Amino acid sequence: MSEMRTCESTGLKIDKTAENMVMLNVTTAIIFLAVGGAAALLVLLTRWPAIHLLPVEWYYRWLTAHGLVALIVWILFFEMALVYFGSAILLNTRIAVPILSKVVYGLMLVGVTLVAGMVLTGNADVLFTSYVPLQAHPLYYLGIILTAVGALLGFIHFFINIAVAKKEGKYKKTLPLVSFGLMAGCIIGIMTLAHGAAIYIPTFLWSLGILESIDPEAYRLVWWGLGHSSQQINVCMMVAMWYMTAAFLFDAKPLSEKLCRTAFVLYILFINVASEHHLLVDPVLSTWHKIVNTSYVMHLAVLASMIHAFAVPAAMEVALRKKGYTNGLFEWLKKAPWGNPGFSAIFISIILFGFLGGITGVIFGTEQFSIIRHNTWAITGHFHGTVVAGTTIAFMGASYQFIKIFFRRELIMPGIAKLQPFVYGLGIMMLSICMMAAGSFGVPRRHWDYNFSDAPFGYQFDPTVDVFMSLTGVGGVIATVGGAMFIVVTLGSIFAGKKIEK
Amino acid sequence: MSDDGKFEAPGVFTLAIIFLVTFIIIWLAHAKWLGDIWELY
Numbered sequence: 001m002s003e004m005r006t007c008e009s010t011g012l013k014i015d016k017t018a019e020n021m022v023m024l025n026v027t028t029a030i031i032f033l034a035v036g037g038a039a040a041l042l043v044l045l046t047r048w049p050a051i052h053l054l055p056v057e058w059y060y061r062w063l064t065a066h067g068l069v070a071l072i073v074w075i076l077f078f079e080m081a082l083v084y085f086g087s088a089i090l091l092n093t094r095i096a097v098p099i100l101s102k103v104v105y106g107l108m109l110v111g112v113t114l115v116a117g118m119v120l121t122g123n124a125d126v127l128f129t130s131y132v133p134l135q136a137h138p139l140y141y142l143g144i145i146l147t148a149v150g151a152l153l154g155f156i157h158f159f160i161n162i163a164v165a166k167k168e169g170k171y172k173k174t175l176p177l178v179s180f181g182l183m184a185g186c187i188i189g190i191m192t193l194a195h196g197a198a199i200y201i202p203t204f205l206w207s208l209g210i211l212e213s214i215d216p217e218a219y220r221l222v223w224w225g226l227g228h229s230s231q232q233i234n235v236c237m238m239v240a241m242w243y244m245t246a247a248f249l250f251d252a253k254p255l256s257e258k259l260c261r262t263a264f265v266l267y268i269l270f271i272n273v274a275s276e277h278h279l280l281v282d283p284v285l286s287t288w289h290k291i292v293n294t295s296y297v298m299h300l301a302v303l304a305s306m307i308h309a310f311a312v313p314a315a316m317e318v319a320l321r322k323k324g325y326t327n328g329l330f331e332w333l334k335k336a337p338w339g340n341p342g343f344s345a346i347f348i349s350i351i352l353f354g355f356l357g358g359i360t361g362v363i364f365g366t367e368q369f370s371i372i373r374h375n376t377w378a379i380t381g382h383f384h385g386t387v388v389a390g391t392t393i394a395f396m397g398a399s400y401q402f403i404k405i406f407f408r409r410e411l412i413m414p415g416i417a418k419l420q421p422f423v424y425g426l427g428i429m430m431l432s433i434c435m436m437a438a439g440s441f442g443v444p445r446r447h448w449d450y451n452f453s454d455a456p457f458g459y460q461f462d463p464t465v466d467v468f469m470s471l472t473g474v475g476g477v478i479a480t481v482g483g484a485m486f487i488v489v490t491l492g493s494i495f496a497g498k499k500i501e502k
Numbered sequence: 503m504s505d506d507g508k509f510e511a512p513g514v515f516t517l518a519i520i521f522l523v524t525f526i527i528i529w530l531a532h533a534k535w536l537g538d539i540w541e542l543y
Binding site: 255310313314315317318321329330332333 | 510511512513514515516517518
């Protein structure tokens with residue numbers, strides 16, 4: 001029989017095993033965020049023309065490490081915490097197969113350690129996309145496969161848990177909205193990881209010499225079913241954190257829950273086709289197919305984000321108006337708990353995700369524009385607007401809330417914690433905008449030397465580019481300070497924060 | 503507007519209207535540009 005406790009702040013009945021797995025995964029995620037952030041600083045200081053820190057080999061090595069750790073590992077471990085949170089804790093039930101949660105964690109940790117080891121020893125200088133015919137050490141691919149299998153089992157565990165909860169009568173007709181959003185993420189997760197298996201297993205066999213070759217066209221086609229779709233898991237889980245915050249902090253409910261659920265279904269049905277903008281120059285797909293998928297179909301997914309982006313603040317407005325903040329149109333917003341980093345981080349995530357990541361995603365993803373912007377630094381600016389300004393800041397906000405609910409600790413350095421989302425948000429906003437500005441002049445993404453020194457055909461960018469490159473560096477340093485503030489406050493609170501007795 | 507038809511979040515509703523009007527203006531500007539392109543052909 002599982003051990004349960006009742007949470008004093010939320011009223012949830014919390015299964016001890018589920019709570020332990022949430023705490024383990026959140027702590028691991030934050031440690032990896034520190035690694036990904038350190039790698040980000042090294043990459044940033046190399047792309048900053050006045051500093052140009054790392055030699056070429058080490059630049060690409062740390063860039064690979066930054067992409068994998070910050071984009072995948074930190075987020076994936078946090079999402080595993082959300083799997084147990086959404087499928088057990090929110091439903092006031094237990095983890096159905098506790099041993100499976102430990103297997104998932106173990107597989108992911110071993111896989112990630114293999115990948116990191118291969119990258120940092122120079123055995124996998126293949127960048128995040130690892131396009132063939134670039135070849136890494138077989139252990140790199142094995143590490144990715146183990147991580148993916150672990151995550152896949154984690155997402156499957158979500159469905160086992162909700163099936164058991166349904167059988168035990170823990171919910172009646174449908175899941176609570178937050179769990180529903182997390183379930184949408186798990187569905188996309190399973191589809192995504194199936195693509196990953198379909199491409200990484202043959203690539204692993206190719207690296208061992210068992211398969212003779214991998215077709216680069218086929219690799220790109222299938223890989224982007226993993227590469228871009230994996231970001232849609234993040235979108236679903238990030239939006240679920242928006243709703244969770246509204247519910248936990250204000251006891252807020254969406255004005256129309258049906259509409260919000262429909263929006264999650266739109267994600268499941270349409271968001272994956274956003275991947276097609278990676279394939280615009282591939283001759284396999286027809287022009288008609290490319291245009292329809294990167295415009296009409298993509299807009300249905302974008303519609304879902306617009307619904308959420310208005311539904312969450314509207315729910316908060318209604319709840320705060322009920323608390324008496326009824327003067328004018330925006331007293332509720334002015335009097336919102338901006339000093340609580342669990343709230344401010346989430347609100348910053350909503351704003352920045354919408355205006356930086358969302359709008360630029362719609363523009364850059366369209367067939368006509370993608371062909372111009374693709375592989376420029378503008379795209380890097382776009383996904384720092386979605387994954388960092390959106391998902392990472394939302395998960396930071398959720399971490400602050402989880403430290404109180406699950407770790408039952410007070411935040412250390414509350415003054416620093418209060419400022420942290422604003423410092424990090426400001427830095428990432430500046431970084432993202434300036435990357436997009438530099439990219440619009442044609443500055444390539446990833447490149448160690450965008451001036452192409454010693455190239456047989458030189459190219460001179462407009463001098464304005466140097467200003468934007470340097471401002472990106474300034475924004476990145478501000479974001480690094482904000483990131484370090486988060487790491488110090490959260491890890492400090494987890495390991496040394498004052499215990500909340502009741 | 504909630505499921506039962508109540509008007510409960512005027513602040514966000516105002517923001518949504520501002521957003522919508524801006525979007526329509528940008529879309530119309532884009533449509534004009536598309537028209538100009540059409541003229542070229």
